Amino acid sequence: MGRCCKCNGRLLCMCLLPCMMTGHLLVYIMVSIFVTISYTPPKITTHFIASGISTNSSNLASHPVGPFWNLRLEDSALWNRLQHAWDRQHNPILRGNTTWITGERKVKLLSEIEDECSSDCISHKCSLPRMHDFNSLPDQMRAFIMAMHCREYPLLINQPGICKRNRSSFGFDSPMLLMAIKSQVGNFENRQAIRETWGRSGLVEGESNKKGGLVRTVFLLGRQDSSTGPHPDLKNLLELENKKYGDILHWDFRDTFFNLTLKDLLFWHWLQEYCPTAMFVFKGDDDVFVRTGALLDYLQKQWDEHNLVKAITNKTDLDLFVGQVIYNAMPNREPSTKYYIPDRFYKGGYPSYAGGGGVVYSGSLALRLKEVSEKVRLFPIDDVYLGMCLHRLGLSPSHHPGFLTFDLPESDRGSPCAYRSVLLVHRRRPKEILTLWKQLQSLPGHC
The missing domain is CATH 3.90.550 (Spore Coat Polysaccharide Biosynthesis Protein SpsA; Chain A)
Known part of the structure; x- marks a missing residue:
């Protein structure tokens, strides 16, 4: 500082410039620290949603209790087994594997499962993986399972x-x-x-x-x-309506x-x-x-x-x-x-x-x-x-x-x-x- 005081003219300005820059830097650091300490996250508006089973309020449902899409195989549930196979088939990392072991059971990939299904979706000739007590299920569930591989209809x-x-x-x-x-x-x-x-x-x-x-x-x-029982033939009425x-x-x-x-x-x-x-x-x-x-x-x-x-x-x-x-x-x-x-x-x-x-x-x-x-x-x-x-x-x-x-x-x-x-x-x-x-x-x- 003593040296700066002995300077004059242009030399004085050049000597003072580092001092001014250092001062500005200190001010910036102090402001940044203050903003960081005083920051509070914005308030998120909670909208009304229909009540869920874990709701603690009659107006608001809680957030989901856990992730829905579970990558772990539920081997005893048919949909989970089929979806698990599909998830692996569409996963570029796992796509190379044709089978995998869960416990001591070998689970087939979707391609193997669907090879057993007939392409004739009208007759529903499809041999899906075994399901415990299939015949004890209600009629609509059995009918759905037998045709759930069908996605194209005239x-x-x-x-x-x-x-x-x-x-x-x-x-x-x-x-x-x-x-x-x-x-x-x-x-x-x-x-x-x-x-x-x-x-x-x-x-x-x-x-x-x-x-x-x-x-x-x-x-x-x-x-x-x-x-659901015999129905009157409404085909002609439907054609007239259309x-x-x-x-x-x-x-x-x-x-x-x-x-x-x-x-x-x-x-x-x-x-x-x-x-x-x-x-x-x-x-x-x-x-x-x-x-x-x-x-x-x-x-x-x-x-x-x-x-x-x-x-x-x-x-x-x-x-x-x-x-x-x-x-x-x-x-x-x-x-x-x-x-x-x-x-x-x-x-x-x-x-x-x-x-x-x-x-x-x-x-x-x-x-x-x-x-x-x-x-x-x-x-x-x-x-x-x-x-x-x-x-x-x-x-x-x-x-x-x-x-x-x-x-x-x-x-x-x-x-x-x-x-x-x-x-x-x-x-x-x-x-x-x-x-x-x-x-x-x-x-x-x-x-």
């Missing part, structure tokens, strides 16, 4: 041009929203109520944003299930509860071929009620936000999957229920999934779900299977409080005002759908 009624129909007159290249409604051959009244109300095809306005969008609706049907409305997709497989998963798979294949540019897909049952205009408003907002993010991050795919989310659910082990899943078929918990009454997801995600489903064994519960496919993509469903797959509180069901914040409600009979639709067209001003 399309009896198709709508190859439905996403291109009249598109020039509306000025749209593809639908903003494709409604895929799971129905059955005999549910004529349900389909007609939907066509006349919330599932009407064409240009639909939003409720708050009049922009709206082009909506197309298709109904997903299988073959009448002969195992001739008039042109919105039926009909496949040649038994339309049972455990085969609802097939409707997802077959629909995704159809979507990829005939409507791959649909912006969003709604998949629901034919006994739900949807406020389509409000749903379009919500989807338009999601699309606008995605475009803003895309401009910054260049991320092209919109990973949107919305419904009423259920965490920490476990298989139903009660044999008398239609959801019964025996532990000798499946062991473990369920992934986070959205209730199957109605969900909405982006069109680009639908195509990714189609691809990943080829690596996930068919599961009898369709909404759980969707959760499995999402999990394999590294995604989780998003909860929206407007999706009420378990209905409104009973005291509110008769009040039109109670539906102002609802996007979907389950269940409603055809007459209730028509009545509610009419009421919501002119909600009272005090709502």
Whole structure:
């Protein structure tokens, strides 16, 4: 410092420069230490989700208690064995091994297992690995197991041009929203109520944003299930219905509860071929009620936000999957229920999934779900299977409080005002759908 004081002019400035830089460095270090000490992580907003079995609150479900996708083999459960084989087959590190040892038992790879299955999915001649007490299982579980290797079925009624129909007159290249409604051959009244109300095809306005969008609706049907008893022949009526409305997709497989998963798979294949540019897909049952205009408003907002993010991050795919989310659910082990899943078929918990009454997801995600489903064994519960496919993509469903797959509180069901914040409600009979639709067209001003 004494030397610096003896300097003058330019020499003085050159001598003082190191001193000033050292001072600035000390200030930077002190500020960094202060910021580090005083930093607190941002508060994460907890959204409402449907209650799970480990819930400590009536409003909030806890986080999943453990990872769903268990790489450890559950050798006594058929689905786990088959999925474990598939996981190894699709794992590039383990793909070279044809067999592996678990305890003292040798487990076959998927390719060996499926070599024993006949390609004839109609007769269900398939020799799957042995399952303890197979004959004691309920009929629907036995039928599912015998056909769970089958993923391709003939399309009896198709709508190859439905996403291109009249598109020039509306000025749209593809639908903003494709409604895929799971129905059955005999549910004529349900389909007609939907066509006349919330599932009407064409240009639909939003409720708050009049922009709206082009909506197309298709109904997903299988073959009448002969195992439930004799049914009247409705083939001619179905053909007349399709001739008039042109919105039926009909496949040649038994339309049972455990085969609802097939409707997802077959629909995704159809979507990829005939409507791959649909912006969003709604998949629901034919006994739900949807406020389509409000749903379009919500989807338009999601699309606008995605475009803003895309401009910054260049991320092209919109990973949107919305419904009423259920965490920490476990298989139903009660044999008398239609959801019964025996532990000798499946062991473990369920992934986070959205209730199957109605969900909405982006069109680009639908195509990714189609691809990943080829690596996930068919599961009898369709909404759980969707959760499995999402999990394999590294995604989780998003909860929206407007999706009420378990209905409104009973005291509110008769009040039109109670539906102002609802996007979907389950269940409603055809007459209730028509009545509610009419009421919501002119909600009272005090709502």
